[in-house]
Amino acid sequence: xxxxxxxxxxxxxxxxxxxxxxxxxxxxxxxxxxxxxxxxxxxxxxxxxxxxxxxxxxxxxxxxxxxxxxxxxxxxxxxxxxxxxxxxxxxxxxxxxxxxxxxxxxxxxxxxxxxxxxxxxxxxxxxxxxxxxxxxxxxxxxxxxxxxxxxxxxxxxxxxxxxxxxxxxxxxxxxxxxxxxxxxxxxxxxxxxxxxxxxxxxxxxxxxxxxxxxxxxxxxxxxxxxxxxxxxxxxxxxxxxxxxxxxxxxxxxxxxxxxxxxxxxxxxxxxxxxxxxxxxxxx
Numbered sequence: 001x002x003x004x005x006x007x008x009x010x011x012x013x014x015x016x017x018x019x020x021x022x023x024x025x026x027x028x029x030x031x032x033x034x035x036x037x038x039x040x041x042x043x044x045x046x047x048x049x050x051x052x053x054x055x056x057x058x059x060x061x062x063x064x065x066x067x068x069x070x071x072x073x074x075x076x077x078x079x080x081x082x083x084x085x086x087x088x089x090x091x092x093x094x095x096x097x098x099x100x101x102x103x104x105x106x107x108x109x110x111x112x113x114x115x116x117x118x119x120x121x122x123x124x125x126x127x128x129x130x131x132x133x134x135x136x137x138x139x140x141x142x143x144x145x146x147x148x149x150x151x152x153x154x155x156x157x158x159x160x161x162x163x164x165x166x167x168x169x170x171x172x173x174x175x176x177x178x179x180x181x182x183x184x185x186x187x188x189x190x191x192x193x194x195x196x197x198x199x200x201x202x203x204x205x206x207x208x209x210x211x212x213x214x215x216x217x218x219x220x221x222x223x224x225x226x227x228x229x230x231x232x233x234x235x236x237x238x239x240x241x242x243x244x245x246x247x248x249x250x251x252x253x254x255x256x257x258x259x260x261x262x263x264x265x266x267x268x269x270x271x272x273x274x275x276x277x278x279x280x281x282x283x
Contacts, residue, residue: 006035009089018094019148021137025084026076034074039095040087041155042066043130047083051076058115063123065116067159071221072114086130090152093270094145098152100234104182106160116159129155142282146241180205181219184212185227192231194255198224233269236262240274241281247274 005024012020026034026049048061052075053068060066068074090098099107118126129151136147187201195201201224202209209224216224232254239250247259256262263274270277 005029005087005089009035009037012037012089012091018091018145019137020089021086021134023084023086026079030076030079032075034068034076036068036070036072036074037089038070038092039090039098040066040068040072041090041152042068042085042087043126044083044085045130047080049076049079049083053114060115063118063126065118065126066114067110067116068114086134088133088152094149096230096234097149097237098156100238102153102156103160104185106156106163108178109163110159122162125158129158142280146281177215178219180207180212181215184216184224188228188231192228193235193253196228196232196255198228201228229269233266236266236274237277240278250274 005026006029008020008022011017020037042060042065044060044062044064044066046062048059051058051060051066052073053066054073057077058066066074133148133151136144136151139147183205184201187204191201198209198212202212205212212224216222216227220227236250236254239245239253245253247262251257251259251262254262256265266277267273272280
């Protein structure tokens with residue numbers, strides 16, 4: 001059983017793997033901050049542990065789920081001899097694909113509540129979900145990543161559906177900076193096909209591009225330019241993988257001056273040409 005998460009992350013980055021699933025007892029991580037990928041899901045299936053997450057201490061036991069990000073602080077303080085988790089280490093690109101259609105209040109909820117304690121009725125569901133996740137990950141065909149993305153989206157939608165009402169309300173009580181960031185995010189979801197400049201979105205929010213950059217860094221830990229480009233790439237991926245539209249048609253829909261510019265933009269962001277991505281998706 002693998003236990004050195006740092007080594008696994010290094011191998012993940014070396015292989016450019018979008019997701020790594022495995023098991024760990026955190027034996028080598030005890031007393032040290034956990035190295036984390038862009039998005040991390042930990043599911044405890046044996047024993048228990050005491051883990052400090054963002055300066056708050058949580059008891060983690062069987063069937064508990066932790067959802068962390070690369071800017072989280074997680075320190076294993078104590079653990080039982082039998083403690084064991086299944087981990088899903090997810091890179092930025094796949095995490096963005098997963099989050100594409102998820103409700104924004106979920107992310108605020110998970111920031112406030114990183115440890116999810118499922119009731120007994122959901123223990124069987126969690127075990128079956130994890131078993132299916134492992135089975136999908138072991139398959140070797142063109143649709144594996146699409147199936148994993150959908151499977152992980154279902155996991156987060158299940159969390160959303162069972163968020164306590166009081167916590168949903170709390171998640172919606174944003175500061176002014178957070179409100180502006182979520183308005184920016186909603187604008188992106190509706191207008192990224194036509195607009196790709198930071199100044200445009202800053203104008204829509206009646207703030208300066210510099211202030212938009214500041215609040216995006218504070219709330220999302222990303223620049224608005226990166227967020228815009230990521231959303232544009234997601235929109236292009238959807239059109240490439242769910243339609244038979246020509247590249248010329250997609251370029252027009254995404255407001256690119258010509259197909260070659262679209263292809264250069266996509267390859268610069270993903271490392272793949274448009275035709276390579278379509279082939280990778282089995283289309």
